[in-house]
Amino acid sequence: MRPITDVLREYRRGRAVDLASQRLSELIMAVDETNKAGEITIKIKVKPQKGGGSEKTLHIDVKSKIPELELPEAVFFSDAEGNLHRSDPAQAELTFRDASKPQPQQGAG
Incomplete structure (x- = not known):
């Protein structure tokens, strides 16, 4: 019995096995990145020659x-014009000062 890998290597000068190898590599990287499962399917369609005989036409997908x-x-916040913002445009912004630096004195009087 001839191994299927031999047929895949001969199909269109190795294009099927090259494509499957490329997709497998992409799949492995995506599984590593997402920690989710994926899959590859190699489908081989075999059509007989019209009228019988040993000739077959293959289509590999x-x-x-x-x-x-x-x-x-x-989370985003919308404004009256329908724009989105990271901070709520209806909320007043707080201003902070550095408490470790001396502040100007208010005039006594």
């Missing part, structure tokens, strides 16, 4: 389901 990073939620 390599599909991958790469896990994606999910961005965490973020």
Whole structure:
């Protein structure tokens, strides 16, 4: 029995095995980055020659389901014009001063 890997290497001068190898590498990196599962599917369709005989036409399809990073939620505030801001535009901003530095004296009188 001939190994399937030999057929994959011969299909279109190795394009199927090259593509599968590339997708596997991308999958491994994405799984490492997201800590989520993914998969690769290699589908081989075999069609017989019209009228029978030993000739077969192959179609190989390599599909991958790469896990994606999910961005965490973020809080924004809207203004009257429909714009979004990181701080609430309706809230007055607090001003702070450095308590370790001397402050100007108010005039006595």
